[in-house]
Amino acid sequence: MRTHLKDHSEPLYILLISAHGLIRGEQLELGLDADTGGQCTYVLELTKALAKQAQVAKVDLLTRLIDDPQVSTDYAQPEERLCDKARIVRVPCGPKRYLRKEHLWPHLDQMVDKCLHYLRQQRRLPDVIHSHYADAGYVGRQLSMLLGIPLIHTGHSLGLPKQMRLLSSGRKRATIEKQFNFERRVAEEEALLRDAAMIVTSTRQEIELQYGMYAHMDGKRFRVIPPGTDTTRFSPLGRRQVVENVENSIARFLTQPKKPMILCICRPELRKNIKGLLAAYGTHPELQKRANLVLVAGSREDIRLLDKAQQAVMNEMLLDIDAYDLWGKVAIPKHWPQEDIPELYRLAAKRRGVFINAAFTEPFGLTLLEAAASGLPTIAPDDGGPRDILANCRNGLLTNTLESDAIAESLLAALSDKKRWRTWASNGVLNIKRHYTWDGHVRKYLKEVRALLHKHRKNLRKQRIALHAGTSTIPLADYAFISDIDNTLLGNREGQTAVVDWLKANAGEAVFGIATGRPLESAIDILRKHRIPVPDVLITSVGSEIHYGARQTPDEGWANHIRHLWRRDDLLRALNTYPGLRLQAPENQREFKISYLVDPSVMPGMDAIKQHLHQLHLHAQVIYSHDEFLDILPVRASKGHAIRYLSYKWGLPLKHFLVAGDSGNDIEMLSGDTMAVVVGNHSHELAALKGQQKIYFAQAHYAHGIMEGMAHYRFGKQPQRQTGKLAEALA
Template sequence: MNPLYILMLSLHGLIRGHDLELGRDADTGGQTLYVVELARALGRHDDVERVDLLTRLIDDPQLSADYAQEEEILGPGARLVRLPFGPRRYLRKEVFWNHLDLLVDRIVHYLRQQARLPDVIHSHYADAGYVGTQLSQLLGIPLIHTGHSLGRCKRQRLLAHGRKPLALERQFNFARRIAAEETILANAQLIIASTPQETQEQYGLYENYQPGRALVIPPGTDTSRFAPPGKAPLAAEVPGMLDRFLTEPRKPLILAICRPEVRKNLLRLVEAYGNSDELRQRANLAIIAGQRDDLRDLDEDQAKVLTDLLLAVDRFDLWGKVALPKRHRPEDIPQFYRLAAQRHGVFANPALTEPFGLTLIEAAASGLPIVATADGGPRDIIANCNNGILIDPLDSNDIARGLLEVLGDARAWRRRAQHGLSGVSHHYTWDAHVAKYLKAVRRLARKERKQIRRELAAHLHPGPATSLPFVQRMLVSDIDNTLIGDRHSLTRLIEVLRTSGRQLGFAVATGRSLESTLSILRQWRVPRPDALITSVGSEIHYGRTMLPDNGWIRHIRHRWRRDALADLLTGIPGLILQQPENQREFKLSYLVDPASMPPLRALYKLLQGEGLHANLIYSHQAYLDVLPIRASKGQAVRYLAYKWGLPLRNFLVAGDSGNDAEMLVGDTLGVVVANHSPELQKFRGLEQIYFASNRHAAGILEGMAHYGFIVTEGART
């Protein structure tokens, strides 16, 4: 098998290859570190040629200029690629969903510039999964997905914690996120989870979850950064960062490191500590909860978590016993673990939900025993490493019990510390993770090759869902009376397309609905095109999966008021609404009596007077289609040119009637077949519209030869 090209998508938060700002906000946490280290580990492997970790380009004066760099090398074989989408400023993940369709187009542009397409796409979290699903269907590339956290689980826990449903929806956009997760699970060929509990109890909440597609691979950790006190030095300045808060700094240290989120359950940790006289006498508590200069500058949720912590410290009079530093450097994190281990302390993770718990692995690699929530990853980590205690995160007394159990027995403390070190070495290295990961990818690739062979045997269109990433020129043809009408010439055209290689793409543009289009193409034995422009240009679909172009849908929705238009046109002389099967979300279709229908200019004036906007397509002196102002066959062709990075002069468009007019004019190369309707006569003599002397597909072949798209004998016969 050839070395792999892996495209990873991780869109939110702040990602760079050095000095990760972990804990800066709710979006910059363990996932950020995971994807960077995974990309580096994959890039080092001999079976991987290249890893692109793609994220959002952020040009924000309040942030480092690092996040505005288009590319950054992560290590051998791995690089970070940043593409802009949405506003230039930094956005939290819940508010950039509306910009994700634009990112799909940007990635398509990016991939067209590469020497090869990725072998797999690996998306991280629901936002990237939404993008990855579209790319996978569009390009025919297998999708791997890692959820990191799941919307249904997070929503359930927050509701149990007393949050109101409407407030949660406003803040977290759960409806959209959960719908995206269902779509991802229906389409991803492989789901990578960190624990069996994640696959069974978390993904199991989703209707589209398929257990056979799930694979448990525990994340690795960079043991070169995390080591016990005896094997790595402790920076001189680190103890002072915590000790300045503490009256008796030499006591054992209870350490928590996480973002200031409600889900992390820090308030209950402080309450467990404050309510236990024995715990307060035995140990100090240090909470490393992100970065802050001024609480008032944080977002509302982070500010509330930290304010509640400070109020709890005051309520229990824990001054001199609790350290809550405002700032730290990324390189200080391993030092905090090492300091807590040196003082025979314990690492605490009482999160309400914990899909994995990377900090638990880091603590174990530092020789620090752990106390963690009995949810998700901690169950497996403690089972594998035998280095800590599971607690009920909703019971502050149980949290205190677990902490005291670890701190109260010096011999057991040393045993747990040693078990943690050996457990990490055996179960949680990146080399072990990558070996299992690549084995699954190879198996996935073999399955894809078998599918392609089956399609070839069945004479189906094989390979990617579309050849568009490779296309340099594109034939776009109307169907009725242009592409079809003469079987002999259509057979010759199909053979030309079949033998022209992937650089010549093929699309149809028709007034038919998608269902009708697929039916007529089957009847005439036309291979499924790379792209289908249907319903007079109001819909675009791709390849064998019939993926709708969501970017096009969003584009043409502008000023579209379908019901108001239908009401206004009811009763207009000469207009008779066609059957329901001819009506679409973005198309109203009428039969026309030319003798009584008002002129088009009068209809436009009528719309204008009512503040309505539409594109009126009149064809064959018999039909009127009412479309969004931005929709038509011509606009759709121009959108394809933009999306796939092709100059308009590389498009040859063929038609026979008035609803083809807009795609024939402009910078495209136009072909009008000999059996055209009278409304196209006005274009005769225009430089870039060729009127063929042959009918139907023979006229298309003649036009292709005229423009140099092909050189074929008999094209003019």
């Protein structure tokens, strides 16, 4: 299937990625753990809202597949249909069990690969990729670079502001780094700011004060698009009566259940500041006299079964309730079904109470929208999204949530003025419909997406290269041709022309790649000099690096893969005084390759070198070629390993690869399930391969030998023009 630049009026295929937490189509288990919260609600509602739009053909929400007896089997289903145009797609990522987001980082390359496999099955690439939070941002950024598809990113919360708030609350840097992995997260957030085509935020303040802390902040790429709320679920009391069992579920905790309610709904997470809220309530008798406190802090069977961070928050909560002697004044239900959450807001409104978000930092705050839509005034942090929400809704107060006294004063002020309470309740309902509906959100979102794609396609038309459209051909190609450069692809002008004709005849259906000992820059220069089209894949430095296309996009997954057991400095020291070895020029040395010139008359044999490294507990590939070059690579790096990695990553079977080479550093890529071609001018190191299955030794030399091998395997569409030595070779 050929890729092409689609007309901008065609209905869109949008791929959303949200890696962590528990996501399913109905009855989200919000608060079940620290990662299943507002972001899960947002991405699910966005998926459903986009699918209702005529200008959207398809929406996929990609998340992690979780096969764990501790959670519902819903999360182990590879696919969940939401409607005709939308579905949740779950792919494996690391171990089967549930992992909190801070532990996902080592496994995200697998999610990239599995997504590529999924897209190959679809036979259509997305028009845009939209990632959510830094972990999915890593996945989306890799896919964007690999496929040439624009990336949209929503941070939801950011590492640097959260880190600073935790430090200012007294936490030690080393402790929070161990728990939250801020170094990796912040580095990825910087990369996203550099590479994403558009950053979606909920508020202007998020751009200025939170993203403004980052080095790569570029205001031109930000778009403020506030999320919506489902007003069919969250609505004021009106003629409705609160469901009796909801009232009873709260009343059983309270001595005076008819008093106003201070309602807090959040996950049992440190940054949600449950401790600060309890201090505000527990140290102010007047507040206790005026209202009850209702804390819905996630869902739990047994606190001892929660992860350590949640256990710590819940244990502190119970100890503080006891220390302040708040029994009979505080309700702390163990479970609260999602379908009953709207009833809880309405109950708080019926009791003339308030909703409070006491978090240290809040990028947005979907619960604030839900409360406002339900006619419940709010108290929220004077930080992040709440500033914009309360400015628009005019239904409550901002407060300094770092100070428990400030929280208490704001709550007392909100509960003391009945006339203002009624005004706030009315304002919230009215202004939610004016500013925060999903229909309004997706209309603005799609307008920005269309503008982004128009700009993207305009740039592609300017930069377009022969045989290449903007998006990658690799995910939709049916076969792949990978060749060494020197003395294989190059060496005969007529043969080179024949290969270029073959590439033109098979454009869009075949991946073209090179596998060479040359470094990337040298490979690009020599191909350009000989007028060879820029390959789709460039395996360079003897298989230690993989890049893609004209933009030379690095495959970070490959770099992460081959880093295993690689100790470059120790290897250099080990071979520093070894006889017969002299380091090549600096331009031939790479992060994952050490290259030597060899004097065969002095250098001991390969077995001796390998034994020397083994005795020093050093692991490396030792590759000898042309009787003059020695390359030291990571154990997982070689041309052959790189080709097998490409086969796995892109879901293209090895038997669909034709590979061509001429020397000893090609041996591994020529062996196995590929269609291998050894050109007629090969070095003696390849003689041992003769007679092996699926290794064709051509009579013709250089690129003529490649074409002879293609004819032998009936590989791809043969070009019409076959003249001179080529026609003679194929006769």
